[in-house]
Amino acid sequence: MLASNRRNLAIFFLVFGICLTTFAVALNVGWILLSLEQIALLVFGIIFFALIITGLILNTVFLFREIRRNEQHDAFINSVTHELKTPIASLRLYLETLKTRETDEEQRQKFYDTMLADTDRLHRMVEQVLFAGSTGDRRRRLHLSKIRLNNLLQDSNEAVRRRYGLDKTALDLQTDGEVRVRGDAQELQIAFTNLLDNAVKYSNAEVHVAVKVENVSEKQVEIQITDSGIGISQGELKRIFRRFYRVPGRAAQKVKGTGIGLSIVQAIIKKHGGRILAKSAGEGLGTTFIVRLPKA
Amino acid sequence: MKILVVEDEQSLAEGLRFNLNAEGYETKIAPDGETALTLMLSDKEMFDAIVLDIMLPGIDGFEVAANLRQAGIYAPILMLTARGNAEDVLRGFESGADDYLSKPFELTIFLARIRGLLRRREWLKNEMPVEKPAEDSFSFNGKTINFQNLELKSGSETVRLTLMEAKLLRHLINKAGNTVSRKEILEDVWELHEDTDTRAIDNFIVRLRRYLEDDPTRPKHLLTVRGIGYRFLKS
Numbered sequence: 276m277l278a279s280n281r282r283n284l285a286i287f288f289l290v291f292g293i294c295l296t297t298f299a300v301a302l303n304v305g306w307i308l309l310s311l312e313q314i315a316l317l318v319f320g321i322i323f324f325a326l327i328i329t330g331l332i333l334n335t336v337f338l339f340r341e342i343r344r345n346e347q348h349d350a351f352i353n354s355v356t357h358e359l360k361t362p363i364a365s366l367r368l369y370l371e372t373l374k375t376r377e378t379d380e381e382q383r384q385k386f387y388d389t390m391l392a393d394t395d396r397l398h399r400m401v402e403q404v405l406f407a408g409s410t411g412d413r414r415r416r417l418h419l420s421k422i423r424l425n426n427l428l429q430d431s432n433e434a435v436r437r438r439y440g441l442d443k444t445a446l447d448l449q450t451d452g453e454v455r456v457r458g459d460a461q462e463l464q465i466a467f468t469n470l471l472d473n474a475v476k477y478s479n480a481e482v483h484v485a486v487k488v489e490n491v492s493e494k495q496v497e498i499q500i501t502d503s504g505i506g507i508s509q510g511e512l513k514r515i516f517r518r519f520y521r522v523p524g525r526a527a528q529k530v531k532g533t534g535i536g537l538s539i540v541q542a543i544i545k546k547h548g549g550r551i552l553a554k555s556a557g558e559g560l561g562t563t564f565i566v567r568l569p570k571a
Numbered sequence: 572m573k574i575l576v577v578e579d580e581q582s583l584a585e586g587l588r589f590n591l592n593a594e595g596y597e598t599k600i601a602p603d604g605e606t607a608l609t610l611m612l613s614d615k616e617m618f619d620a621i622v623l624d625i626m627l628p629g630i631d632g633f634e635v636a637a638n639l640r641q642a643g644i645y646a647p648i649l650m651l652t653a654r655g656n657a658e659d660v661l662r663g664f665e666s667g668a669d670d671y672l673s674k675p676f677e678l679t680i681f682l683a684r685i686r687g688l689l690r691r692r693e694w695l696k697n698e699m700p701v702e703k704p705a706e707d708s709f710s711f712n713g714k715t716i717n718f719q720n721l722e723l724k725s726g727s728e729t730v731r732l733t734l735m736e737a738k739l740l741r742h743l744i745n746k747a748g749n750t751v752s753r754k755e756i757l758e759d760v761w762e763l764h765e766d767t768d769t770r771a772i773d774n775f776i777v778r779l780r781r782y783l784e785d786d787p788t789r790p791k792h793l794l795t796v797r798g799i800g801y802r803f804l805k806s
Contacts, residue, residue, distance in 0.1 A: 353654060357626050360653040361580050364675035368586040371678040376593055389582045529603075529628040531579075 285342045292335035299328045347519035347534065354533040358400045362393035369393075395438075400533075406465065407518070407535040410542035417459040417546060421571045424454040424496060428486055431467040439475050445482045446471065451489050454496045457571040458547045466543040467498070469536045470564050474502035476530050477562070496570055501563040507555040515553060516541045526558065544568070572689060573597045575618040577607040577635065578651070579627050587622065587681075594682060604630030612642050620688050623668065624651045625659060633666040640667035643731055645721060647688040651676075661771035664761060669734045691734060709744055711805045712792065714783060716740060723782050730782050735760070739775055743793070743803040752800040776801060 303324035310317040369386045372378070378386070409415055425448070432446045456463070474484040487499040505526040507515065514520050518538040521527065544551045549568040555561065574596045578584040584600045591598040599618070601607035604627045610616045621639075625632035636648055650668040652659050660671050669691065670684055708717045714725045721737050723730040732740070739760050743751060753772050776795075780787040794802045 353626070357653040360674045361583060364653075365580065365582040365586060367675045368583065368590075368678060372586060372590060375678065376590070389585070393582060525629060531626075531628065 285338070288338060289335065289342075292331060292338060296328060296331040296335065299324060299331060303328065344519075347521075350521065351519045351534055354531065355400070355404060358531070358533065359397065362397040362400075365393045366390055366397075402465075403533070403535060403539065407539055410539055415546075417462065419457055419459060421455050422458055422460050422463065424456050424488060424498070424568075425450045427460065427463055428467055428488065428498070431464060431471050432486065434468055435471040435475055438472070439482070441475070441482055445475075446484045446486065448486045449488065451496075454488060454490065455571040456496065456547070456568045458568070462543045463547065466540045466566075467500075469540050470500050470566075473536060474500055474504065474562070474564075476532070477527070478502050478504035490570075491567070494570055495567050498566045498568070499563055500566075501561065503561040506558045506560040507553065507562050508558050509555075512553050512555060516551070524558070572619045573599070573617070574620050574622065574685065575599050575601060575607065575610065575646075576622045577601045577604065577627065577632070578622070578624045579603055580624070590678060590682065591685070594685075596685075603627050604632065604635040607635055608638055611639060611644055618646050620685060621646050621648045622651060622685070623648050625663065626653060632668075633662055636663065636666040636668050640733060645731060645733065647691060647734060649684055649688055664735055665771050665774055667733050667735075712783075712785075716744075725782070732782075736775060736779060739772075740779060743801060747803045747805055750796045750799055750802045754800075756800065772801075 303321065306320040306324060307317065310320055369390050373383065373386060428448055428450075432448055435441075436443070436446050471484065471486070475482050478484070481503075483503050485499075485501045487501070489497045489499070491497045507522060511522050515522060516537050519534040520538075521532060521534040541551055544566055547568055549566060551564065551566045554563045554565065572595070574591055576584050576587050576591070576598060578587065578600065579602050581602070584602070588598045588600060599610070599616075601610055607621075607623075608630070611618070623632045623635060627635070630638075632650060636650070639646075639648070647670070648668040650660075650663040650671040651674055652663065652671060653674045663671055670688055672681060672684055707719045708715055710716075714723060716723050716732075716737075718737055718741060721732045721734065723732055739756065742756065742760050756772050776793055777787070780790050780793050783792055784790045792804050794804060796802050
């Protein structure tokens with residue numbers, strides 16, 4: 276069924292639910308007026324109608340939530356389809372170009388670099404989707420070891436810097452001595468790379484991301500990732516960790532994404548006994564992600 | 572020949588530019604819809620064809636196509652879609668695109684489609700009617716459709732037709748008096764061979780009726796044949 280048909284049908288049922296609720300309230304008021312003199316009937320009627328009205332309201336609210344969830348799901352499928360097919364299209368285009376056209380050595384090398392970047396992108400997207408599928412699995416086990424946090428953050432910085440072709444000053448890492456955490460190195464790498472990738476993606480033309488590591492107590496370390504990007508309004512700060520959720524508004528929608536990155540990050544940090552929160556002074560004023568992890 | 576590639580994926584855009592240049596076309600890249608609209612609407616830069624991605628940051632491809640058509644820019648549009656579902660394709664045609672290609676695509680097919688688009692105006696001008704005379708211009712009920720420059724004149728009023736509107740109209744005029752099914756229109760006019768929703772055609776017919784009929788709510792020329800399709804009657 277077409278999305279527009281589905282939306283029309285959903286709107287019809289929403290309006291239908293609201294009309295039924297209004298009708299039930301009107302009946303209830305009528306019943307009260309008619310039965311004022313018969314207390315038993317009045318009480319029975321009020322309870323009965325109250326139950327019907329509650330049922331109708333709950334039904335409408337759940338319907339509305341389901342519609343929203345479906346729309347987010349559709350948007351996710353569209354983004355993933357786009358993110359998978361675009362690098363494949365690019366790879367195919369360059370392979371066909373190399374096969375059918377005369378190219379000089381310099382051009383060929385440039386094409387190979389583009390193709391490698393496309394395969395990296397494809398690999399990241401596949402990993403992200405597979406990982407998102409496994410985060411809900413409670414039996415998922417971590418491969419724990421003692422990790423040097425500074426090295427891990429340095430590696431994530433380097434990966435993101437290379438991905439976007441940024442110079443060294445764009446991503447600044449400030450450490451607080453050597454800190455070790457106990458965790459799954461691969462998963463923590465995914466989490467911090469995701470956060471840094473977001474910080475760069477949602478930055479304006481000039482990228483400046485500060486990563487600060489601080490020993491907040493004997494047991495905990497705090498990592499702050501601050502960008503000077505498009506920011507997030509107060510109302511959206513809690514919603515951004517929901518799976519498939521994407522911040523509405525033109526500035527955020529200009530950046531492509533699937534809406535699963537931050538939900539993956541939160542799942543990883545929670546699994547490691549830590550917590551994550553986001554702070555922003557508002558739209559256009561940058562964002563800070565604060566991660567707290569237990570030390571090893 | 573000058574072609575605009577509206578594509579936010581730099582690698583894909585550069586690959587397309589390389590190949591279009593190699594074919595002898597002058598190519599320009601717009602990384603998003605806003606840049607494309609600025610180029611054509613504000614800077615008044617003219618292009619012979621436009622390659623337009625749907626999923627663009629900010630304004631999407633559908634909106635770009637609709638804005639261009641509304642502003643009277645009728646350069647043929649080849650739409651690129653990653654999703655490739657019938658809904659996207661039909662929505663693209665409704666917003667004014669002339670052809671589509673699903674990603675990933677074959678380079679040879681992409682280049683053939685571009686050549687086809689550039690040729691299509693000529694093709695529309697020179698197409699030989701199959702059954703009834705559908706000349707470069709066709710007149711009825713005080714209205715004249717000029718297939719050469721895609722214009723419909725009604726008294727002093729002139730309406731610009733998109734390539735697809737003109738193609739659909741020509742198809743119906745060629746089969747004047749006969750009922751043409753929606754499926755046939757999809758296959759012959761849009762070249763879609765899917766068992767798909769045909770309501771996009773209905774929207775095109777509504778638009779054409781607004782141009783052609785004295786009272787679009789009571790059509791006398793573009794008639795609906797219930798459950799089947801449409802029939803064109805000259806008088």
